[in-house]
Amino acid sequence: MKEFPPSNIVIVSRESRLAMWQAEYVRDRLAALYPQCSISILGTTTRGDQILDRALSKVGGKGLFVKELEVAMAEGRADLAVHCLKDMPMDLPEGFELAAILEREDPRDAFVSNDYAALDELPDGAVVGTSSLRRQAMIAARYPQLVVKPLRGNLDTRLAKLDRGDYAAIILAVAGLNRLGLKARIRSFLDPAQSLPSPGQGTLAIEIPEGREDIKRLLAPLHDEPAAVVSAAERSVSRIFGASCQIPLAAYATLDGQRLHLRAMIATPDGLHAAAAEAEGPAAAPEALGAQVAELLKARGADDILAACKAQADAASA
Numbered sequence: 001m002k003e004f005p006p007s008n009i010v011i012v013s014r015e016s017r018l019a020m021w022q023a024e025y026v027r028d029r030l031a032a033l034y035p036q037c038s039i040s041i042l043g044t045t046t047r048g049d050q051i052l053d054r055a056l057s058k059v060g061g062k063g064l065f066v067k068e069l070e071v072a073m074a075e076g077r078a079d080l081a082v083h084c085l086k087d088m089p090m091d092l093p094e095g096f097e098l099a100a101i102l103e104r105e106d107p108r109d110a111f112v113s114n115d116y117a118a119l120d121e122l123p124d125g126a127v128v129g130t131s132s133l134r135r136q137a138m139i140a141a142r143y144p145q146l147v148v149k150p151l152r153g154n155l156d157t158r159l160a161k162l163d164r165g166d167y168a169a170i171i172l173a174v175a176g177l178n179r180l181g182l183k184a185r186i187r188s189f190l191d192p193a194q195s196l197p198s199p200g201q202g203t204l205a206i207e208i209p210e211g212r213e214d215i216k217r218l219l220a221p222l223h224d225e226p227a228a229v230v231s232a233a234e235r236s237v238s239r240i241f242g243a244s245c246q247i248p249l250a251a252y253a254t255l256d257g258q259r260l261h262l263r264a265m266i267a268t269p270d271g272l273h274a275a276a277a278e279a280e281g282p283a284a285a286p287e288a289l290g291a292q293v294a295e296l297l298k299a300r301g302a303d304d305i306l307a308a309c310k311a312q313a314d315a316a317s318a
C-alpha cells in the first residue's frame with residue numbers, strides 16, 4: 001500500500017508559456033487540496049516545439065507534443081502531465097491513461113486582429129493565419145475571397161507574427177488566450193455554429209502512468225464529470241474517423257441537464273466538400289451519441305470526404 005497522499009508529486013510540462021500556465025494551475029489546485037505535499041514542475045522541450053517550419057499536420061500531428069512527457073513518466077521522473085485534451089490522440093500509448101478531465105474553459109475560436117473586428121470585415125485577399133485544417137476549411141468554405149496561410153509556434157510567437165504584419169488576422173482558441181491573460185487581444189468570438197470547435201477544445205486532461213491508483217485518487221477532486229461527458233461524445237466521433245490533425249473534423253457537445261446534444265462536421269481542407277450532422281441523447285451514453293452522429297455523417301458522404309482529404313494531403317506532400 002503506497003502512502004496517501006504521496007509526499008512528493010512531480011508534474012512534467014512543456015516549457016511554452018501556455019503549457020507552464022496549465023501545469024501551474026494544476027499544481028496550485030493540488031497544493032490547495034494537499035498542503036502537506038511538495039509539488040514541483042519538471043520542464044521539458046518536445047519535438048513538436050522544435051519543429052516550427054512545417055504545418056503540424058505534415059510532421060506527425062497529435063502525439064508529437066506528448067512523447068517526451070511520457071518518457072519522463074515512464075522513467076519515474078514525473079507522476080503526471082497536463083495536456084490540452086484537443087491535442088491528445090484518441091488512443092494513448094500502452095502504459096498511460098487519462099486520470100482526470102478538468103472543467104471546460106470557453107470552447108470557441110477567437111478572431112484576433114489589429115485592424116479588423118471580425119472575419120466578415122476582412123477585405124478580399126486578406127491573409128488569415130491558422131495551421132488548423134478545421135479552421136482553414138471553415139474559412140475556405142464561408143469566405144472564399146480570403147487567403148489562409150499557415151501559422152505555427154506558441155501563442156506568443158503567433159501573436160508576434162500578427163503584430164509584425166504577416167497576417168491581417170489570425171484565429172486562435174479563446175481558452176488559450178484567456179489562460180495567458182490575453183483576453184484583450186480577442187476582437188470577436190466565432191459563433192460555434194459557424195466555426196464548430198475541435199473535439200475537446202478548451203478542456204485540460206491529466207495523463208498518468210497506467211495503474212497509479214495513488215495519483216488517480218489525488219486527482220479525483222479535479223475531475224469534472226460534465227466536461228468528461230461532452231468530451232467523450234466529441235472524441236468518439238474522432239475515434240470513429242481515425243481523426244488526426246490531417247482531417248478537418250469538428251465536434252461540439254453541450255449538456256442540458258441529462259440531455260446531451262452533439263454536432264459534428266467533417267470537411268476537405270479546401271472547404272469544398274463538407275458534411276454536418278447533429279443528434280441528441282442521454283448524458284449516460286456519450287459514445288453511443290458519437291457513433292450515431294458519425295453514422296449520420298457517413299450517410300452524408302463522410303467516407304468520400306475522408307478519401308478526398310487523403311488525396312489532398314498526398315498531393316500537398318508530393
Ligand SMILES: NCc1[nH]cc(CCC(=O)O)c1CC(=O)O
Nearest residue numbers: 084086172173175176201202203
Ligand atoms: N492546437 C494547439 C492548441 N491546443 C490547445 C490550444 C488552446 C487551448 C485549448 O483548446 O484547450 C491550442 C491553441 C489554439 O488552438 O489556438
